[in-house]
Amino acid sequence: MNCAEFQQVLPGTEKGGRSAEQELHLQSCSVCSDLVSDLDFIVREARTLQASEEPSPQVWQSIQAEIAELRSELDLIAREARALQASEEPSPAVWKSIQAEIGDWQTEMASIAAQARELQASHEPSPRVWNSLEIALREEGLIRQPQRETVPMSSRRWRLGWLVPVATAALVAFGVLLYRPTVVNQGEVAQSASPRVFHTNNQVSVKDDQELLNAVGTRSPAMRVAYENDLRDVNAYIRDAEQSAAADPNDEEVQQYLMDAYQQKNMVYQMALDRSLP
Amino acid sequence: MTDARKSRGDKLSEAEAIERAKQGDAEAFETLYHLHKRRVYSLCLRMTANTAEAEDLTQEAFLQLFRKVGTFRGESAFSTWLHRMSVNVVLMHLRKKGLPVVPLEDTFDTEEESAKKEPGAEDPRLAGSVDRLQLERAIGALPPGYRSIFVLHDVEGYEHNEIAEMVGCSIGNSKSQLHKARLKLRDLLKMSRAEKATKP
Numbered sequence: 250m251n252c253a254e255f256q257q258v259l260p261g262t263e264k265g266g267r268s269a270e271q272e273l274h275l276q277s278c279s280v281c282s283d284l285v286s287d288l289d290f291i292v293r294e295a296r297t298l299q300a301s302e303e304p305s306p307q308v309w310q311s312i313q314a315e316i317a318e319l320r321s322e323l324d325l326i327a328r329e330a331r332a333l334q335a336s337e338e339p340s341p342a343v344w345k346s347i348q349a350e351i352g353d354w355q356t357e358m359a360s361i362a363a364q365a366r367e368l369q370a371s372h373e374p375s376p377r378v379w380n381s382l383e384i385a386l387r388e389e390g391l392i393r394q395p396q397r398e399t400v401p402m403s404s405r406r407w408r409l410g411w412l413v414p415v416a417t418a419a420l421v422a423f424g425v426l427l428y429r430p431t432v433v434n435q436g437e438v439a440q441s442a443s444p445r446v447f448h449t450n451n452q453v454s455v456k457d458d459q460e461l462l463n464a465v466g467t468r469s470p471a472m473r474v475a476y477e478n479d480l481r482d483v484n485a486y487i488r489d490a491e492q493s494a495a496a497d498p499n500d501e502e503v504q505q506y507l508m509d510a511y512q513q514k515n516m517v518y519q520m521a522l523d524r525s526l527p
Numbered sequence: 528m529t530d531a532r533k534s535r536g537d538k539l540s541e542a543e544a545i546e547r548a549k550q551g552d553a554e555a556f557e558t559l560y561h562l563h564k565r566r567v568y569s570l571c572l573r574m575t576a577n578t579a580e581a582e583d584l585t586q587e588a589f590l591q592l593f594r595k596v597g598t599f600r601g602e603s604a605f606s607t608w609l610h611r612m613s614v615n616v617v618l619m620h621l622r623k624k625g626l627p628v629v630p631l632e633d634t635f636d637t638e639e640e641s642a643k644k645e646p647g648a649e650d651p652r653l654a655g656s657v658d659r660l661q662l663e664r665a666i667g668a669l670p671p672g673y674r675s676i677f678v679l680h681d682v683e684g685y686e687h688n689e690i691a692e693m694v695g696c697s698i699g700n701s702k703s704q705l706h707k708a709r710l711k712l713r714d715l716l717k718m719s720r721a722e723k724a725t726k727p
Contacts, residue, residue, distance in 0.1 A: 260706030283652050287713045290654040294662050295681035298573060300566035301659075308568070308582045309560060312589050316553065319593070 250274045255281050380516050387482070388475040458484070465521050476521050483514040545605055548596045556596075560589055563606060567613045573678040574617045576667030584620055588613040614679065614693055626671040657716050661723070665715035673708035680705050 255274045262271065275282050386392045458480045466473030490507035497503055539547070539558045547555030567588050572581035591612055599608055666674060666682075675694060679685045680701070685693070687701040694701075 260703050284713075287653045287716075288709050290652070291662070291709055291712055291716070292681050294659065295666070295677070296684070297659065298569065298663065298666070298682050299684070300569050302565060302569040302572050302581075304564050304568035304582055304585050308564070308585050309557075311582075311586050312560065312593075315586065315590050316556070316593055319590070 252278055252281050256284070259285070380520060384475075384479060384517070384520055387479060455484075461518060461521050476517065479517045480514070483510065483517055486510040486513060541605060545596065545599065548593075549599070556593060559592065559596075559605075559609075563609055564589075566606070566610060570610065570613055570678070570683060571617055573663075573666060573682055574614075574621070574675055576669075576674065580620070584613075584617050587620075588616045591616060610683065611693075614683075614685075618675070618693060621671060621675065653713065653716050653720070656720055661716060661719045662712075665712050665719060668715050669708060669711060673704060673711055676701060676704045677708040677712065681709075 250270050250273070252274075255271060255278070258271070262268075267275070275285060383392065462473050462477050462480065465476050487507070487510040490503070490510040493500070493503040494507045539555060541559070541562060544555040544558040544562070548559055564585065568581060568585045571584040571588070572578065575581050575584065588609075592609060595612070599605065666677065669677060676690060679690045679693070680687070687698045687705075690696075690701045691698045696704075
């Protein structure tokens with residue numbers, strides 16, 4: 250191996266990685282030996298240059314200044330980002346608009362509700378519907394005479410309560426007067442049409458009931474039985490109420506109970522008369 | 528550093544400083560700077576052979592550190608990570624300046640220089656006859672491409688595969704150029720020694 254050949258392969262050979270032929274040439278050639286020695290020296294010395302220099306203090310000052318500026322820029326960006334975020338919130342006008350919309354909606358809903366209530370009231374059946382229904386249910390034995398109820402009492406109504414049996418008696422008399430000719434003679438009509446004497450407002454006239462039942466029975470014997478039952482029930486209701494009222498005249502609830510009983514009988518009479526009319 | 532820590536005379540460990548620097552702690556960042564400034568600055572100085580540029584690049588490298596320390600995951604040593612980043616800063620700077628990062632082929636293999644390498648010429652060995660200052664100057668006198676390869680391999684200790692990746696050349700090319708850089712450096716040192724010998 251000559252010098253040219255050795256130096257040609259030198260870049261690819263590291264220290265300790267040389268072949269025997271290369272080592273032999275190195276031992277015999279001072280030129281190549283000096284070259285390798287110099288290169289090894291350069292490598293050794295080069296490594297000592299690592300981290301050998303100290304930057305001037307100005308470098309750190311410049312870095313600090315740059316960092317401060319960078320932080321300032323970042324803060325500015327953050328502030329602008331927050332401002333951007335705030336600007337994306339809806340303005341108060343939007344909320345007012347929403348509130349106005351809600352108000353309109355509530356008004357509209359209230360109007361609809363009112364209309365619905367009116368519509369509901371317009372379809373409410375008259376009290377007579379329930380009366381008929383109640384009577385029919387009672388005829389079929391599905392309901393019984395209502396027991397004593399707790400209804401608020403009006404003292405003014407109680408003061409007029411004595412009018413109910415009077416009206417009932419008048420109605421009975423009127424009904425009998427109208428239909429008597431078809432079933433009884435005129436004398437009896439006159440007799441029945443004459444005012445009944447109600448010695449007390451709480452007294453129930455059994456005779457009037459009988460006349461009413463007779464009048465109903467002439468048109469429908471089956472209904473007579475039903476009305477007979479109704480009257481029996483309502484008379485019991487009245488008696489019960491009268492007894493309670495007598496026991497405690499100052500009990501407004503009992504007075505209301507009594508008035509309801511009279512009204513109930515009045516209703517039965519009214520229904521019987523309606524049914525008996527041609 | 529906090530007052531309490533200062534009063535105890537404690538110093539942040541590198542790991543503590545890294546974690547605190549990630550949270551934006553300026554004092555921790557200063558600690559990292561003082562731990563690594565010499566190696567980063569020396570790298571920049573050797574690669575550029577210019578003090579002003581080296582300071583600028585050192586500043587830029589640490590600013591990069593400030594910006595990117597949050598991305599450090601500890602997959603490699605912090606010093607490795609930082610110095611690799613510093614090398615990239617320097618190489619980027621050289622490319623921007625239009626200086627060759629990869630050595631140009633046959634930069635100094637001129638006839639004139641080949642004549643100097645005439646076999647048989649008697650020349651004392653460099654060892655013991657040149658000092659570190661001469662070596663520094665000789666490295667600074669290397670063409671930029673050779674200097675980069677030489678500094679990265681022989682000064683900073685990077686392997687050829689790492690250098691090839693960083694500068695964008697083959698491993699064989701890195702080895703070849705490193706050898707040429709060493710030969711050039713040897714010539715420069717001999718010239719320097721000769722000049723020194725002739726001076727009164």
